Amino acid sequence: MVGVANVSRIDQQSTLHGTEELVINMGPQHPSTHGVLRVILKLDGETVNDLDCDIGYLHRGTEKIGENINYTMFIPYTDRLDYIAAPSNNLAWVTAVEKFFDWEIPMRAQYIRSMVGELSRIASHLLWLATHALDIGAMTVFLWCFREREMVLDLFETAFGGRLTVNAFRLGGLHEDVPEKFLQLTQEFVDIFPSRVDDYETLLTNNRIWLQRTRDVGIISAEDAMDLGLTGPIIRGSGVKWDLRRAKPYAAYPYLDFVVPIGENGDIYDRYLVRIEELRQSTYIIQQCLEQLPGGPASCKTPRTIKPPEGEIYHSIENPKGEFGFYIVSDGTTTPYRVRIRPPSFINLGGLKKLCVGQLVADVVAIIGSIDIVLGECDR
Amino acid sequence: MDMALEVAVAAIKIFIVVNVVQLVVAYLIYVERKVIAHAQLRLGPMRVGWHGLLQPIADGLKLFLKEDIVPDKADRVVFVLAPVMVLVPALVVYAVLPFSATFYITQINIGLFFVLAISSLGVFGVVMAGWASNSKYSLLGALRSAAQMLSYEIFLGFSVIGPLMLAGSLNLQEIVHAQRDVWFVFYQPVAFIVFFVAALAETNRAPFDLPEAETELVAGFHTEYSGMKFAFFFLAEYASMMVISTIGIVLFFGGWEGPDFIPLPGFVWYVLKLSVFMFVFIWLRATLPRYRYDQLMRVGWKFMFPLVMLNIFLTGFLKYLFL
Amino acid sequence: MEIYFFYMFAGGMILTSLLMVTRANVIHAALLLVLTFFFLAGVFVLAGAEFLAAVQILLYAGGIMVLYLFSIMLMNVEVAVRMRQWHRQGVVVFVAAVLLGLEIWAVLGEVEFAAPKQWEWSLGATPGNVEALGAVLYTKFLFPFEVASVLLLAAMIGAIVLAKRTIER
Amino acid sequence: MSDEAVENSEETNGAPDSEESADEVAEAVKTPPGEDLKEVVESAFPGAVLEQSAYEDDEDEATFVLDVDSIVAVSTHLRDHGDSLFKLLTDLTAAHYPEAENPLEVLYHLYSFEHNRRLRLKVRIKEGQSMPTVSGVWSSADWMEREVYDLFGIEFEDHPDLRRILLPDNWGSHPMRKDYPLEGRGERIYTKPKRKEIGD
Amino acid sequence: MIPMTHFLVLGAILFLIGAAGVLMRRNAIIILLSIELMLNAVNVTFVGFSRHLADMTGQVFGIFVITVAACEAAVGLAILIALNRDRTMVNVDEVNLLKW
Secondary structure (H helix, E strand, O other), rough: OOOOOOOOOOOOOOOOOOOOOOEEEOOOOOOOOOOEEEEEEEEOOEEEEEEEOOOOOOOHEEEEHOOOOOOHHHHHHHHHOOEEEEEHHHHHHHHHHHHOOOOOOOOOHHHHHHHHHHHHHHHHHHHHHHHHHHHHHHHHHHHHHHHHHHHHHHHHHHHHOOOOOOEEOOOEEOOOOHHHHHHHHHHHHHHHHHHHHHHHHHOOOOHHHHHHHHHHOOOOHHHHHHHHOOOOOOHOOOOOOOOOHHHHHOOOOOOOOOOOOOOOOOOHHHHHHHHHHHHHHHHHHHHHHHOOOOOOOOOOOOOOOOOOEEEEEEEEEEEEOOOEEEEEEEEEOOOEEEEEEEEEHHHHHHHHHHHHHEEEHHHHHHHHHHOOOOHHHHHH | HHHHHHHHHHHHHHHHHHHHHHHHHHHHHHHHHHHHHHOOOOOOOOOOOOHOOOHHHHHHHHHOOOOOOOOOOHHHHHHHHHHHHHHHHHHHHOOOOOOOOOOOOOOOOOHHHHHHHHHHHHHHHHHHHHOOOOOOHHHHHHHHHHHHHHHHHHHHHOHHHHHHHOOOOOOHHHHHHHHOOHHHHHOOOHHHHHHHHHHHHOOOOOOOOHOOHHHHOOOOOOOOOOHHHHHHHHHHHHHHHHHHHHHHHHHHHHOOOOOOOOOOOOOHHHHHHHHHHHHHHHHHHHHHOOOOHHHHHHHHHHHHHHHHHHHHHHHHHHHHOOO | HHHHHHHHHHHHHHHHHHHHHHOOOOHHHHHHHHHHHHHHHHHHHHOOOOHHHHHHHHHHHHHHHHHHHHHHHHOOOOHHHOOOOOOOOOOHHHHHHHHHHHHEEEHHEEEOOOOOOOOOOOOOOOOOHHHHHHHHHHOOOOHHHHHHHHHHHHHHHHHHHOOOOOOOO | OOOHHOOOOOOOOOEEEEEEEEOOOOOOOOOOOOOHHHHHHHOOOOOOEEEEOOOOOOHHOOOOEOOHHHHHHHHHHHOOOOOOOEEEEEEEEEEOOOOOOOOEEEEEEEEEEEOEEEEEEEEEEOOOEEOOOOOOOOHHHHHOOOOOHHHHHOEEEOOOOOOOOOOOOOOOOOOOOOOOOOOOOOOOOOOOOOOOOOOO | OOOOOHHHHHHHHHHHHHHHHHHOOOOHHHHHHHHHHHHHHHHHHHHHHHHHHHHHHHHHHHHHHHHHHHHHHHHHHHHHHHHHHOOOEHHHOOOOOOOO
């Protein structure tokens, strides 16, 4: 039996040539729905009247799998959630599980975790910028961003052996200390990267067409953003100064200095500026990590089998896309009783309808781009 | 006997021009890929031949050998005719273009008007393709395209009036002769800007490539096309790019004539100027994001239209005063 | 030579216009009418009206007919294809048309035309048709020309008012 | 924090949680986590908090167990009250405890920007019992409730658009329940449709 | 040299075809197209006379006819679109009331 895609609220049978409304099926193979998102648009001319998202094409039951394997084994599965920024997911999982214990995680591991977390933020934001610019038609930025993203992936390869799904961290620290070469290359990257961000900005930030396409499009107020549960750069773009790295610090963030950028109008352009500034801030954080990186072991002593005490915890981190959290119920055995992933893309995507209705088709593409979704984590 | 000779010469000329244009267009695509690739820190085609020089031929072969698909619910006749309707006007226009003082197929007294008229027919192919595909993306692309090309045709038409008033003729050769001393771009900078923007929109090039905006409408009006029919659309796009550039050169940059102190044949001057134009077209594509539909219309009607009208009035006034 | 081209164009026009009138699919009809206009432009060129031929293609084919196609695409035409195509009064009209045609034929057979005059310029020459037309249009016919522009303005406003969905008062 | 806690939990006010898993809770403290929030709730809805707990007395893990009927009113109150202002519904999910009396547990994770704190609300319901929707309180609940409906089969009354979201419409069962096998029930076994070959 | 009668006969035939189309078809768009055909038939005659008399007036009138055709197309299509939006039909014999 093969499952059929969800029947939409929107009637697919409405007339093709009617003056009134045109139903368009965007995706799941559309070039700018970023994966296998399917958006059913109801158009009046070029204006969007109604919209329905069909997701789940990438649903793999990750939560169910999590309930059947042990805590360490689940780390690689988290890689496959937000595969654009895999180390960030690892970080969320290991910090969540570590919350059950009172292990003393070595500072070296904490700093490297923060550093790799920021690198993955850069990787994620670069991919976002690349595809977002391509959606709006600026195709050169796409490849420029990929050049730097490639550098970040090379760094991951140097440190952990993997490039996309790196399986970076272990419970209690790192699998093993990062090689010296990684630190050297990271320093080189940090030295180069800010000028590269300037390059992207010369192409976009003051470009008249870019401004026209992004300013006052897809506006969401701070109140609405909270109501819709939007997190990450989107809510910051609406002017809420809230970053989990500051609000609920984890890893080495309490010791690091950085600015949480916020926008004013909550339009696409503000989200763009917020993410661009985050690229710079991430570079700054990595620089600090490199300077302050303490010596010592990269992992603390952990028991051979991870058996958290009975109880339930929720822990979340600031993923590039937003608040990425795990709710874990432990029954005292080696496998979790319940694993819940709090997916930022999924919840942010829930706000798409509110953002898009009344806008033009071309804006839908820009708005989807500005939400920055990754379907692996949205569908889990 | 004379008549037969004339016809034979014309046929040979047409044969040469059409074939050269096809070949140049194929290599134009190659150049575009190379230029954009280098703008984007890539190498572009490298595998087929030295630096990928045989790539256009490989592409052509691939497109030629591809299965020719006509969608089930498409209107067969119109679907097949549409690419022809796009390509034929783009090539017919070459009949009156002056490539050099001596090399042209024909010259007629309504030359420029003929070019405008024939190239306005390209929109039919686009609309036919969009409608006949029976696909919503294609239809949306066709609707956008019809509105866009219709609107920008007006600005294109008005922007050439300025140089026309200076030259006093619609004959393309005579417009070139009128610029022996000073290129019209110096007299008519505003008209040139409007002309260039309208030219971008007319040929559906970035930043006005909305009808085929791949990130919104998949591929716009040619979403359902494949193989040789798709290639026709491609050839037509680049052929009309060359047409519109040639018109720009003739109207504003002295056509095939260059400064006297550099003794180069007229045809070489023409090719040089054409290359610059082509490069700017490609360069813009690598640089600029895409306009939105309503912004495109706003730019046209609220900015370019008043500008070009003002230009016509000023030109007329100044010509009355000084000439 | 000229006359053969004329027969070709005239035959093409009659054929395509007949096809146009009989099509059920409106898009096909509109495209056939475009073809008719091409042939018509050919006839114009043969009659020494090159400028009018170009105007015919630029405005009629490239402008008005695109407007038609655009509007047809906005409307629901698929239903109309499946409906009865001909009006009930069709037969009467057909007979009347044929009779009228015969009458015109008879009248034209009677008329003797004087020898045609020649243009002062040859086909396609500069200065020629364009210059002559411009000279007449902007001197002798300046007032009708301005009136035509007022007519266009009125039509534009009328079309906007009619096609607009709701008019804010 | 196990299912047995349901049975012997009385109104807990001030006293440490009487849990079977008490060995995890290090020691009784004078003010258990979330006490101030409890006061906020109790001031408007006395007796609404059936049970109060927290993992290792972490303020962010404060958990209230609520009754099905009070959840919408309490969450509206918590969202609007000046001392709580839980404007963000971080997460809405469920868990399945097949052995418990009320086997399905719906969880709400709230976050307050102003006070930078978290709160977890829980509602335990019986099999087949439906829940009131909180999508009127937080719009973000819309999709999350759809997901819970999809994966756990909990119906939400008055939900604007209760359809499956991740799984196909004709999936039939709810895979996040504990009785659903990890390998699935063969829904995805693909039988190649018979296709007419050329020459047939 | 094309005889004058040829132009007149061609114009007459086209005009008749157009007129028959207007009166016989039910589809309003085809009726509009037929009207365009009739206008062009008139143009043929105008241009024919212009040729015969070597006088530009015929061509000037041709231009005016095209202007009128443009106006007619714009207003006619606007009416059709308004009608189609209200009633979803394009058949003229169903439009038999002045006001709905």
